[in-house]
Amino acid sequence: MAALRGSARRGCPRCPQPAALAAAAAVAVCAFYYLGGGGETFSSATRRLRATPPAPAGPGPRGLHLLFMFTKAERSPALRDKAQAALRSLLRHGRLGAADVLHLHLVTEGASRDIGLGLLRDLLRGAAFRHQVIVHDVNELTEKLFPIVEAMQKHFSAGSGTYYSDSIFFLSVAMHRIMPKEITRIIQVDLDLKYKTNIRDLFDEFDNFPEGAVIGIAREMQPVYRHTFWQYRRENPQTKVGEPPPDGLPGFNSGVLLLNLEAMRQSKLYNQLLEPTMVQKLTEKYHFKGHLGDQDFFTMVGMEHPELFHVLDCTWNRQLCTWWRDHGYSDVFDQYFQCEGEVRIYHGNCNTPIPED
Numbered sequence: 001m002a003a004l005r006g007s008a009r010r011g012c013p014r015c016p017q018p019a020a021l022a023a024a025a026a027v028a029v030c031a032f033y034y035l036g037g038g039g040e041t042f043s044s045a046t047r048r049l050r051a052t053p054p055a056p057a058g059p060g061p062r063g064l065h066l067l068f069m070f071t072k073a074e075r076s077p078a079l080r081d082k083a084q085a086a087l088r089s090l091l092r093h094g095r096l097g098a099a100d101v102l103h104l105h106l107v108t109e110g111a112s113r114d115i116g117l118g119l120l121r122d123l124l125r126g127a128a129f130r131h132q133v134i135v136h137d138v139n140e141l142t143e144k145l146f147p148i149v150e151a152m153q154k155h156f157s158a159g160s161g162t163y164y165s166d167s168i169f170f171l172s173v174a175m176h177r178i179m180p181k182e183i184t185r186i187i188q189v190d191l192d193l194k195y196k197t198n199i200r201d202l203f204d205e206f207d208n209f210p211e212g213a214v215i216g217i218a219r220e221m222q223p224v225y226r227h228t229f230w231q232y233r234r235e236n237p238q239t240k241v242g243e244p245p246p247d248g249l250p251g252f253n254s255g256v257l258l259l260n261l262e263a264m265r266q267s268k269l270y271n272q273l274l275e276p277t278m279v280q281k282l283t284e285k286y287h288f289k290g291h292l293g294d295q296d297f298f299t300m301v302g303m304e305h306p307e308l309f310h311v312l313d314c315t316w317n318r319q320l321c322t323w324w325r326d327h328g329y330s331d332v333f334d335q336y337f338q339c340e341g342e343v344r345i346y347h348g349n350c351n352t353p354i355p356e357d
Contacts, residue, residue, distance in 0.1 A: 062097075062100055062203075063100070063101050063103055063183075064096070064100060064101065064102050064103065064187075064199070064200065064203050065103045065105060065183055065185065065186040065187065066102065066103065066104055066105065066186070066187050066188075066189065066199070067105035067106075067107065067175075067186055067187070067188045067189070068083075068104075068105070068106065068107065068188070068189050068190070068191055069107045069108075069168075069190075069191070070083060070106055070107065070108045070112055070115075070116040070191065071107070071108055071109055071112050071138055072112060073108075073111070073112040073115045073116060074110070074111040074112060074115060078351075079191070080115065080119065082191050082192050082348075083116070083119060083191045084119060084123070085194065085354075086189075086191050086192070086193045086194060086195070087119070087120070087123050088123060089193075089194045089195040089196070090195045090199055091123055091124070091127060092195075093195050093196065093197055093198050093199070094127075094128075094129060094198060094199050094200070095128075095129075095198045095200060096128075096129035096130075096200055097200075099130075100129060100130065100200070101129075101130045101131065101132060102129060102130070102131045102132075102199070103131070103132045103134055104120065104131060104132065104133050104134065105134045105136060105186070106120070106133060106134065106135050106136065107136045107138060107141065107168075107171070108135060108136070108137070108138065109137060109138040109139065113135060113137075116135075117133065117135070120133050138168055141168060141171060141178065142167045142168050144177075144178050145167040145168065145170060145171060145174055145178070146167045148170075148173075148174040148177060148274065149167050149170040149173060149174055149274075150167070151276035151279055151280075152170065152173075152274075152276070152279045152297060153166045153167065153170070155279060155283045155288060155289060155290065155296070156169075156170075156290045156291065156292065156293055156294075156296035156297055157169065157291055157293065158291040166293070169293030169294060170293055170294050170297065171188070171294070172188050172254065172257050172259060172294045173274070173294050173297055173298075174274065175188070175259055175261060175264075176259070176261040176262075176264035176265045177265075179261055181262075181265070183261060184260070184261055184262040185203070185206050185258075185259070185260055185261060185262070186259050186261060187202060187203065187256070187257065187258050187259070188254075188257040188259060189255065189256055189257070190254075190255040190256075190347065190349075192255075192347065192348040192349060192351075192354075193255065193256070193345055193346065193347055193348070194345070194346040194348070194354045194355075195344075195345055196342075196343055196344050196345065196346065197344040197345070201344070202256075202258070202316065202344075202345075205258055205310070205312060205316070206258060206260060208310060209260060209263070209310040210307075210310060212267075212307045212308065213260070213263070213307065213308060213309055213310040214259075214260050214263040214264045214267050214270050214308050214309075215257065215258065215259055215260065215264070215298065215308065215309050215310070216257070216258030216259075216260075216309070216310040216311075216312050217252045217253070217254060217256070217257055217258070217298060217309055217310075217311070217312060218252065218253055218255075218256060218311065218312040218313070218314055218316055218317035219245055219250050219251070219252060219253065219311060219314065220250050220251040220252055220253040220295075220299070220319075220336070221250075221253065221314065221318075221319040221336055221337050221339065222319070222321060222322070222323065222324040222325075222329075222333070222336055222337065223242070223244070223250070223324050223329040223332055223333065223336050224251060224292075224324065225241075225242045225249075225250060225251030225299055226242035226243070226244075226250070226329065226332070226336075227242075227324070227328075227329070228242070228251075228288065228289075228290055228296075229241050229242040229286060229287075229288070229303075230242075231287040232285075232286045232287050232288075241286070241303050244332065244335035244336045245335075245336075249302065249303055249306070250336055251295075251299035251302070251303075252295060252298045252299045252302055252309070253295060253317055253319055253347070253349075254292075254293075254294050254295040254298060255317050255319065255347045255349060256312065256316055256317040256345060256347070257294075258310070258312070267308070269305065269308065270308055273301055273305070279297075282300055282301070282304060283300065285304075286300060286303060288300050313341065314339035314340075314341070315339060315341045315342060315343050315344045315345070316344055316345050317345055317347050318339050318343040318344075318345065318346050318347060319347045319349050320346060320347060320348050320349065320350075320352040320353075320354065321348075321349040321350035321352050322337070322350075322352070323350050324336075325337075
């Protein structure tokens with residue numbers, strides 16, 4: 001998120017944490033649409049969306065919404081390089097239907113906004129499919145998120161206390177309450193990824209959600225939560241919590257997130273779980289204290305209500321970080337890390353190099 005969502009924090013629980021985001025965004029920029037060489041305000045684009053009948057589900061034409069964070073890029077050449085590599089691989093393999101539109105949602109601030117738009121403009125030049133770039137300001141999203149996620153931040157954020165800027169780490173948790181209702185599905189991704197297949201195939205995974213599921217997410221591929229749930233595991237020696245797949249519950253990794261926003265809006269259970277009393281109840285039951293934001297929340301909820309999640313195959317989020325192999329879990333590490341099948345998305349978390357083509 002801040003700088004690079006997930007590169008320093010996904011599966012690496014003692015890595016340095018990002019600094020406050022909101023303080024870095026001095027200029028509030030309204031969410032802004034770019035289409036081709038022209039532009040329109042977010043509000044006018046939203047009115048147009050509302051006037052357009054929704055595209056049918058299934059193999060027909062659809063609007064494909066993809067969201068990623070791009071902040072503090074002016075300070076990080078590494079972030080710019082990773083973003084360029086991720087987006088280039090996405091576009092290289094992208095094959096959309098003739099009437100499909102890929103909506104790229106860029107969450108950013110300040111100088112990063114201009115850098116990100118310039119990067120996208122260069123990469124999208126000559127793209128073989130229709131596309132839009134939609135810019136969201138970090139400050140504006142944080143302001144909307146804070147009242148919803150404030151209570152959970154003390155359980156899933158780094159440091160002590162509740163920080164206003166930490167709210168952005170929970171964007172996926174409450175996105176169904178922020179995005180226009182005309183957007184019914186969206187995929188949120190980290191930028192330390194490399195795509196090896198058509199992004200449209202990932203959107204097809206929405207059609208595989210079982211009844212009641214609202215989020216698609218892959219399992220965590222390190223014993224992160226074996227460690228985090230140590231006290232609960234000690235008190236419940238027969239539990240599957242923190243155990244490796246296929247029979248265990250290793251927790252989730254939020255580098256690739258499929259958010260069925262309409263299902264999230266309609267799910268009474270999911271929205272109850274956002275309430276402070278429910279968060280407190282679950283954190284007490286599992287003795288949970290994390291600092292990985294949305295990933296921690298989804299993992300804890302998944303222990304209690306797995307029916308809310310469609311588990312993506314590991315090939316959709318093939319994590320490469322091996323931090324826990326060298327930090328006390330070498331004996332069980334491979335049980336979490338193994339992934340069979342042809343990789344469709346590599347995830348270079350913990351700044352792990354991604355294999356070259």
